[in-house]
Amino acid sequence: MTEPSTALPQGPDDRATSFQAVQGPAEPHYSGQVLLVTAYAIVWAVVILWVALIWRKQSGLNTRLDELERVIDKAASRAPAGVHDVE
Amino acid sequence: MTRQRSRPVDVVALTLVAATAILFVCEILFIFLVAPIEARMGIVQKIFYFHVPSAYAVYIGAAACFGGSVAYLVRPSDVADAIARAGAEAAVAFGAIVLTTGPLWGAKAWGAFWTWDPRLTTELLSVLIYVAYLVLRTFAGDGPGERRFAAALGVLGAANLPIIHYSVQKWGGQHPMVITGRGGGLQHPDMKIAIALGFLAFTLLAVLIIWMRARVEIASSRLRQAEEDAVDLGLDTRTEA
Numbered sequence: 001m002t003e004p005s006t007a008l009p010q011g012p013d014d015r016a017t018s019f020q021a022v023q024g025p026a027e028p029h030y031s032g033q034v035l036l037v038t039a040y041a042i043v044w045a046v047v048i049l050w051v052a053l054i055w056r057k058q059s060g061l062n063t064r065l066d067e068l069e070r071v072i073d074k075a076a077s078r079a080p081a082g083v084h085d086v087e
Numbered sequence: 088m089t090r091q092r093s094r095p096v097d098v099v100a101l102t103l104v105a106a107t108a109i110l111f112v113c114e115i116l117f118i119f120l121v122a123p124i125e126a127r128m129g130i131v132q133k134i135f136y137f138h139v140p141s142a143y144a145v146y147i148g149a150a151a152c153f154g155g156s157v158a159y160l161v162r163p164s165d166v167a168d169a170i171a172r173a174g175a176e177a178a179v180a181f182g183a184i185v186l187t188t189g190p191l192w193g194a195k196a197w198g199a200f201w202t203w204d205p206r207l208t209t210e211l212l213s214v215l216i217y218v219a220y221l222v223l224r225t226f227a228g229d230g231p232g233e234r235r236f237a238a239a240l241g242v243l244g245a246a247n248l249p250i251i252h253y254s255v256q257k258w259g260g261q262h263p264m265v266i267t268g269r270g271g272g273l274q275h276p277d278m279k280i281a282i283a284l285g286f287l288a289f290t291l292l293a294v295l296i297i298w299m300r301a302r303v304e305i306a307s308s309r310l311r312q313a314e315e316d317a318v319d320l321g322l323d324t325r326t327e328a
Contacts, residue, residue: 030194032131039134039188043141050180050296057303064310071322 103295110288114281122281131195134188136281140289141184145213147293148177149248152217156241159234168234169304171241173297175220178244181293182214197261205254206262213251216244229311 118136125132151174158167189207190200201207220240227233255262273279 032129032195035131035191035195036133039191040137042187042191043137043184046180046184047292050176054296054300054303057307061303061306061310064314068310068314068317071317075320075322 100295100299103291103298107288107291107295110284110291114284114288117277117284118281122277123275128196131192134192136285137289138185138188138192139282140285141181141188142210143286144181144289144293145178145185145210146248147290148174148179148181148297149213149217149245150174151297152178152220152241153245156238159238160242163231163234165305165308166301168238169301169308170297171238172221172224172304173300175217175224175241175244176300177293177297178217179214179221180296181289182210182217186211186214202261204260204262205258206251206260209247209251209254213244213247216240216247220244 114136118133122133122136124130152171153174155167155169155171155174158164159171193202194200220237223233223237223240227236254260255264273282
């Protein structure tokens with residue numbers, strides 16, 4: 001009786017004749033491509049998030065500035081002519 | 088009353104934005120189309136071309152925070168405070184990139200996402216100090232006392248930077264020493280060009296964003312002052328809204 005072959009197939013014509021369980025804990029296998037794409041995606045996500053945050057703060061400033069201008073304009077229109085002439 | 092709303096176009100800022108964008112496009116094309124795949128690690132080594140410049144950008148942010156903090160402690164001003172705050176934000180953002188891209192590389196190279204290696208640990212510690220700085224600035228108010236306390240934290244945060252840099256030499260660990268070590272370094276000229284482009288692109292990005300963020304912060308301080316002046320003059324901006 002011949003022993004079943006334990007070697008890995010060496011080519012397309014070399015058919016596997018057995019499956020064996022891993023001895024001990026299985027080594028984790030990570031795909032380099034997936035890790036690379038994930039890393040680059042994170043870089044751009046952080047940069048875009050940061051720029052969006054600055055954009056949001058700038059929008060907040062614009063809103064406050066508009067409000068302040070509106071209040072000043074309103075006060076200037078109520079005041080007698082010449083009193084609040086900023087220009 | 089006529090008020091000028093639109094600001095003049097800032098030529099320097101636009102030039103910086105264009106230069107940064109062009110450099111990043113060149114860098115990405117160079118990394119993926121020209122730079123060779125590393126023999127032992129394979130394609131995952133290409134993370135290095137963004138990971139290391141990001142770590143360097145953390146130093147730029149931390150240096151800005153340190154400079155702004157010292158300037159604020161010597162002579163308090165909105166500009167110094169804004170630069171310190173923008174620098175701390177940069178340190179946290181680039182630190183987040185370093186602390187996520189590094190473990191992704193480590194998963195392939197070391198078989199583990201994280202080890203308590205001296206450089207990894209000191210880097211994490213440093214980023215946490217700047218996170219603490221930002222939490223303080225966000226939730227503890229914006230008075231002179233809070234600003235002074237944050238400036239002291241900004242100065243103390245910089246003390247950790249040399250420790251990160253020399254941790255590999257002093258305490259060993261697994262972290263590679265390709266750039267600063269005495270080993271072979273980058274063995275292919277295209278690898279050297281790729282990392283040089285990375286350093287240049289990230290330097291410009293860091294400077295650009297710190298500058299823009301500081302400008303927003305300075306404008307915010309001036310607006311807050313104008314709002315207070317308006318209230319003092321009897322123009323209550325909150326009740327009139």
